[in-house]
Amino acid sequence: MKLLFVGDVVGGPGRRALEELLPRVRESHEPDFVVVNGENAAGGVGITERIARGFLDLGVDAITLGNHAFRHTEVYGFLDNEPRIIRPANYPKADPGRGHTIVERDGARLAVVNLAGTIFVDSARSPFAEADAILAELRGKADHVLVDFHAEATSEKVAMGWYLDGRVTACVGTHTHVPTADARVLDEGTAYITDVGMTGPRESVIGVERDLAIRRFLTQTPVKFETAQGDPWLNAVLIDAGDDGRARSIEQLLLPGSG
Secondary structure, three states: OEEEEEOEEEHHHHHHHHHHHHHHHHHHHOOOEEEEEOOEOOOOOOOOHHHHHHHHHOOOOEEEOOOOOOOOHHHHHHHHHOOOEEOOOOOOOOOOOOOEEEEEEOOEEEEEEEEEOOOOOOOOOOHHHHHHHHHHHHOOOOOEEEEEEEOOOHHHHHHHHHHHEOOEOEEEEEOOOOOOOOOEEOOOOOEEEOOOOEEEEOOOEOOEOHHHHHHHHHHOOOOOOOEOOOOEEEEEEEEEEOOOOOEEEEEEEEEEOOO
C-alpha cells in the first residue's frame, strides 16, 4: 500500500500548487490513498466547504485539519455531514465534526486520525490518551492507520511517534510549516516525520508575507497578516507499507510549482 500525505495547504498559492502537482505525483508514484492537511487552505487560516469539495474533486481521499478547524463557521455543517474531512479528535466532543475516519479503496481500509498537541496550542484532552481510545475503537476495522499530529513542539511530536510505534502505519507531524529532516521508519514499523512542511509559498515566513511578519517582530504591535504569493511548493511524504500494516519506507517529496 502506498500512501501520499500532503502537508498544510496554505491559501491560494497552496491550492494552486496542489492542483498543479498532485496529478504529476499520482502519475509518478501511483499512491493508493491521498490525504491532505487543509488547515490553512482558506486565506491562510481554516477551510471552507467550497475549498474542501475542491480537494475531494481532485481525488483526495481524506482531509485533516488542526487548530484553525473552526475559523469559518460556514464549514460546521460540512464537518458534521462529510466523513472524509476530520478535525482534531481531542477537541471537545460537542464540537462540529469527527476526529477520525475510515476510507476504502480496492478492498483496502485506511483509518485517518487527527490529533492536536497540548504545548503552545489548545486541546481539551491529552492526545496520547485520545490515541489509545481511538486505536481501541479501530481494532479490526482498518488495515492501516495514519495519524496526523498537528502540534507545535517537536518534543511532543517525537514522543507521540515513539508512543505509537508499532501500533500505526504512520505518524506525521503538521502545523509548523517547515519540513524536518528526520523522516524514517521507527523500530517497530511506524513511518514518522516531525513535520511534513507546507504546500504553499516558500518565499514567505511560514506562508505569511515576509515584510508583514518581520514588522510584527520588529514592532511588537498588531499586524494583519496576508498570505504570500511567491515560489509555491508542494511538501509531502510518500509512505510504503506492507499487508501487515507496518511501514517499509517513507520518502519526502519537496516539489516546486510553476508559480
